[in-house]
Amino acid sequence: NAGVTQTPKFRILKIGQSMTLQCAQDMNHNYMYWYRQDPGMGLKLIYYSVGAGITDKGEVPNGYNVSRSTTEDFPLRLELAAPSQTSVYFCASGRNKETQYFGPGTRLLVL
């Protein structure tokens, strides 16, 4: 099993550009989550999903969108990149909410 994979590993965006952060898992997990982690800080939940077709907002959803058309994939969309979105983005999945497996992260720099 590859576990949780994220692409790209690193990206530089200009202000106002859009991009999609990809996340995929091959463990047949229903629960999937997107977090962001700013330097020296803990993780903040952006969006989560408890199954295909179901998504819900987390603590910091503004400026982001998600979709969950399949069990395996949970992409995160940034429509108009802003410097405040410079962060490390982690995707996680789990069979339940208690145990989460994280991907390696995507480092995003918005200039």
Added chain:
Amino acid sequence: RKEVEQDPGPFNVPEGATVAFNCTYSNSASQSFFWYRQDCRKEPKLLMSVYSSGNEDGRFTAQLNRASQYISLLIRDSKLSDSATYLCVVIKAAGNKLTFGGGTRVLVKP
């Protein structure tokens, strides 16, 4: 007040020593508690769950104090490889969200 709070550290620990640190949570409805470990520039990984009766996994002991609303992690016989940031995670009984603390950084030195 933050929902989950941790001393950011760093805790500088001589190799072989014992270190302990706490995590406080504000919501008494919190049900499940975990410790995650995060190495520098890496993803968090589950270290251990925290049960009401406390639990031990090798050199690591986690405890829960519901009355005072905190959980603790104790590391015995610290190894250089224990250097990491330890994240406290709290889950409420209702809902599907995890709340992470800001992390406690531990540096084990020879």
